[in-house]
Amino acid sequence: MEFSQVSTEHVKIAELSRKIGQILVERGDYEQALHQFQLGLQYLEGIEHNELVRIYNEIGRVYWHQGRLGEAKVWTEKAFELAEKLLDPDELARLLYFAGIRYFRQGENKLAEDHWLRSLEISRETGDLATQAKLYQNLGWQAKLTGRYLQALEYLEKGKALADECKDISSLSFIYETLGETYYALGDWNKAIENLQESLNLAEQAGLRKATSRVFSVLGDIYRNQGRWAEADECYQRSLAYITPTGSPQSLFVVNLGLGLINMERERYDQAKEFFEKCWEITSKGAGFTSRMAAVKSHMGELYVRLGDLDEAEMHCAEAVRLASEADARAEYAYARMVQGMIAARRRWWDEAVLRYTEAQSIFDELGDKYNQGLVAFEMGMMFLEQGETAQAKTFLERARQIFTELGAKSKLDKFPPGY
DSSP, X not given: OOGGGSOHHHHHHHHHHHHHHHHHHHHTOHHHHHHHHHHHHHTTTTSOOHHHHHHHHHHHHHHHHTTOHHXXXXXXXXXXXXXXXXXXXXXXXXXXHHHHHHHHHTTOHHHHHHHHHHHHHHHHHHTOHHHHHHHHHHHHHXXXXXXXXXXXXXXXXXXXXXXHHTTOHHHHHHHHHHHHHHHHHHTOHHHHHHHHHHHHHHHHHHTOHHHHHHHHHHHHHHHHHTTOHHHHHHHHHHHHHHHTTTTOHHHHHHHHHHHHHHHHHTTOHHHHHHHHHHHHHHIIIIISOHHHHHHHHHHHHHHHHHHTOHHHHHHHHHHHHHHHHHHTOHHHHHHHHHHHHHHHHHTTOHHHHHHHHHHHHHXXXXXXXXXXXXXXXXXXXXXXXXXXXXXXXXXXXXXXXXXXXXXXXXXXXXXXXXXX
């Protein structure tokens, strides 16, 4: 059928089928959604029309939700083959933007960045400030999650200026949130809290329940590391209260991870394991990021170190290393190596422990991750103390104490042995 032979009615039916399919996707009824999209394709058979691009993209989105990533990629690429010549620039930029999100969640960081940068190029040409703000927001988010903290700050400040100019409260809230998380990783906890509070004010003002939940959870993480247990518990509970009615997997992951960590710190190991298992269930069903899957496995490994089950700990850490390498998540990779150092030290495999700790320390130093610099220095100091190497133990424990004192990490300072 030639394009001229396709009736306006057929295009309208195809568009309606796509919109019904999109509603079904939101409800999680993926098979019926696919049926609607295939129905739409039947009405566009043999022609090139912009509605075809949209349906191809939606089919890719369904397969992505189902975890059928190979098929998702095929359909997404089919959409882009036609998109350059059929879609107007604004719609093409949006298509690239959302495809980048999907690729990032699959751990395809290079593909995600390529799509976002191409979308940014188009958005600059069209003068679409709102889309530019969202793209800088996502580029900053990606840079933060992959440990490129200074690059993250650069992207996020650009996004903040654009979002402020076009009064995009949702983007501003997310940007302030990610700025807070980045400063948290860099050890500037006061600046982190300042940005998180700004994000919280905007999220509550706009009724953004998911964002409000995430911010309370990160504030809980900071208070937990400061040993402010009551405030941390309050933040986590408020986070749960905001997110539970929505069932958002990403936000549920964040708060459950925080609850797992606070319970592990307070030696409530059964509860910690329960929360970590909830996190793994969320991420392993295709609703999370590969880097977050790595984080869960590392913390499970650490939990089993504390429980004395070193074989189980090693199994989790090996998986964490694999996932972190796959996602190019350097902070998560370093943390997994640090926990492997703990395992080796508990087994008194001193050379292996030094190797793992040194590798982790090198990456944390390069990233500027002060809190984890302190953690690995503390573990190395305790290892040398156990060997009777008091001079080396003192060097590392003094470094750890200095870092934790600067951060105000009271929960860690309380763990130092007498005299150190």
